Amino acid sequence: METVLVTGGTGMIGKVLTEALIERGFNVIILTRNINDQQKTKNDKLSYAVWDVEKQILDKIAFAKADYIIHLAGANFAEKRWSEKVKKEIVSSRVDSAKLIIESLKTIPNKVKVVISASGISWYGHDKEVAKPFTENDPPAQDFLAQTCQQWEAAIEPASFLGKRLIKFRFGPVLSPDGGAYVEFKNPIKFGVAGIIGNGKQIISWIHIDDLVRAILFSMENEQMEGVYNAVSPEPVSNKRMILEIARNTRKFFIPIHGPSFALKIVFGEMINEILKSTTVSSAKLQQAGFIFQYPDLRSAILQLSHQKNSPV
């Protein structure tokens, strides 16, 4: 059976992806910075190998076993305020890790046929005045996260020159019961407060975690797929619409409150530009490749999330 090497496999997306890969019969090796005791006891289709991005070293034996590489690793950019040190880690954990993968493809005898890399719709920046969904052909914006995505994609690009089928997914905010935007939005609602951010008009091009994982699996099997694909649902919505939809599915009574932008700026610093940003992104290319969304609209996605603790794909 084929083997998939997953970087960032211990993260929110990686865990669900790993489960889905194993369910489909793949062996999975998670490339991680640390192996803990709990991980050592997992099932025989799952194993762990270590890499050190700073030192540019990884487990060569594990690498040589891989038929597919899925690169998800990257320091979380919503956890800490963006000091220069944090920004450096955000970039290097993605870019230097991608460079290590490329260097390993060049120097370690391997049988890798497909490389799939995460990127983000932060590539596009803020909607233009005449809102037209961004497509994969749009150039990167100039802000920090857009430039990070640009460097990330450029760093993994040489995989295609090495004869590997390369797919770069620009993920939108992933709605999952295990963390990220859905949980952040839902937490205050549990206490009866639906916290709309700023004026609530900013567009969020979200995707349900199950669809994201299904899109990755789909791209592994679909040999026509190559290059960049937006991984967003066909129904981007405003922040207000999303908060109210989550609220309605969480409790009977709640009070909608707008968090004023100036107060949010004090709390979040430079990161607030991301939170207040409107990014309308097209899913057309992924759909044209034949991918069918299980949760194409917000209502079905939130309904499913509100009924699931953690959903099997």
Ligand SMILES: NC(=O)c1ccc[n+]([C@@H]2O[C@H](COP(=O)([O-])OP(=O)(O)OC[C@H]3O[C@@H](n4cnc5c(N)ncnc54)[C@H](OP(=O)(O)O)[C@@H]3O)[C@@H](O)[C@H]2O)c1
């Ligand atoms: N979740 C979203 O809404 C979203 C949206 C757009 C793009 N993305 C991108 O998709 C990828 C996966 O997202 P996620 O939500 O699953 O992320 P996550 O839960 O934060 O997990 C990321 C993983 O990256 C590894 N990592 C963290 N810091 C690192 C560092 N300094 N150097 C090397 N590896 C490091 C960790 O693995 P180990 O601890 O095992 O090393 C961690 O489990 C990320 O690159 C993220 O930017 C996510």
